Amino acid sequence: MSSVHSALVTARSALSAVTDNASREAEDMLCHLLGWDRLKLFMENRTLLNETAAQKFEAMVARRIEGEPLQYLLGHAGFMGxxxxxxxxxxxxxxxxxxLVEMALxxxxxxxxxxxxxxxFKVADLGTGSGAIALSIAHYNEASSVTAVDLSPQALAVAEENVRRLxxxxxxxxxxxxxxxxxAGAExxxxxLIASNPPYIPTQVIESLQVEVRVHEPRLALDGGPDGLGPYRRLxxxxxxPLVSGGRLVMxxxxxxxxxxxQFLLDAGVWEKVECIRDLQGNDRVVTAVKSRAAV
Known part of the structure; x- marks a missing residue:
């Protein structure tokens, strides 16, 4: 039988071929498997793993090396704290x-x-997925009433669990x-406010993405059409x-x-205060616009 320490050393070495965070990922996976926190992992690093735990850990590491996202292996992801x-x-x-959530808030x-x-205040989140955007807005703004929309029954089942947990x-x-x-059917x-993180990756680009994304994440949430701009044209x-006069769109x-x-927003003739906000890396990340008071 191997100890916690030796199992982590082996896992780190194997994972270093696929991630720059091999140590952290190995520790996260073993904590998840054992039901321990990180402090216990370090304090009990000489503890021997039984055969079942060792095999499960090896299998989890193998799945990660094959490209399965760490978040799927752990079953959860952090977002907005x-x-x-x-x-x-x-x-x-x-x-x-x-x-996007910060701009909405x-x-x-x-x-x-x-x-x-x-x-x-009524908010719609279009393409909610796990519910991360909708639930973060509702959690941090108690005056918000949020409608979260998604086409995927799989995604909504997860979102429903997250609604209950929070x-x-x-x-x-x-x-x-x-x-x-x-x-089209909304009153x-x-x-x-309407928020959306729509699919925006051009179809032909998807096959060039990391295996974690192109193989494992849902294409429905990624594929924005030939140029990646299809959803924005329609939005x-x-x-x-459905927005009140002066209501805001955040994408x-x-x-x-x-x-x-x-340009799509300006050409529509119903938006004003159209602007782009950059993220901390200096990349264009969020576009916001306000419904013109003259628009119907």
Whole structure:
């Protein structure tokens, strides 16, 4: 039988071929398998693993080496300081997307100051996946009532579990629908804010992505059509109707998509204050726009 220490040494060596965070990933996987925290892992590093635990750990490491995302192996991912369940069939939340949530929360805070007598503010999250965006908004803004929309039953099943885990059943509603069908059928002027991290990777680019993404993550959440801009063209001409006058649209974009996405919004003739916000790495990351008060 091998000790915790020797198992970690072996795993780190094997994982170093596929990740720059081999030590951390090996420790995360063994903690998950044993049900230990990191402190116990270090304090008990001479403990012997039984045969079953050793075999399970070796199998988990092998799956990671073959390209399965760490978050799927662990069954959860951190986002906005919260813990979300994730599993195959659901897009893994990325730190990049936190900027979108921060922009949404900033707008909602401004609304609270402008309309202090309002009971709540209605938000729609289009393409919710695990619910990371919708639930983060609801968690950090208690005045928000969020409708989270996704076409995938798999994703919504995970989102439903996350709703329950975070205790947000009363303020987050899940709807299984195509986001554009939802927009077409939504009541006019019914939302204060619409947020979306739509699929925006060009179809032909997907095959060049890391194996973790191209093989394991859902193509439905990745493929933005031939040029990656298909969803933005439709959002630019459809998202204004369900928004109240002065309501805001907040969208994540690819690093090279700011110019065309902004132009789609300007060409639609119903948006104002169209702007792009860069992330901490200096990449274009979020485009926001306000529904013109003249638009219907």
């Amino acid at each position: 919260l813990d979300f369940l994730v599993r195959p069939g659901v897009l893994i939340p990325r730190p990049d997307t936190e900027l 900033s707008h909602l805070k401004a609304l609270e100051q402008a309309r202090p007598s309002a009971d709540f 205790g947000l059943d009363q303020r987050v509603r899940l709807i299984e629908a195509d986001m554009f069908d939802f927009l 006019a002027a019914s939302f204060d 630019a001409v459809m998202a204004h109707r 994540e974009i690819g690093h090279d998509q700011a110019a065309p996405v902004k």
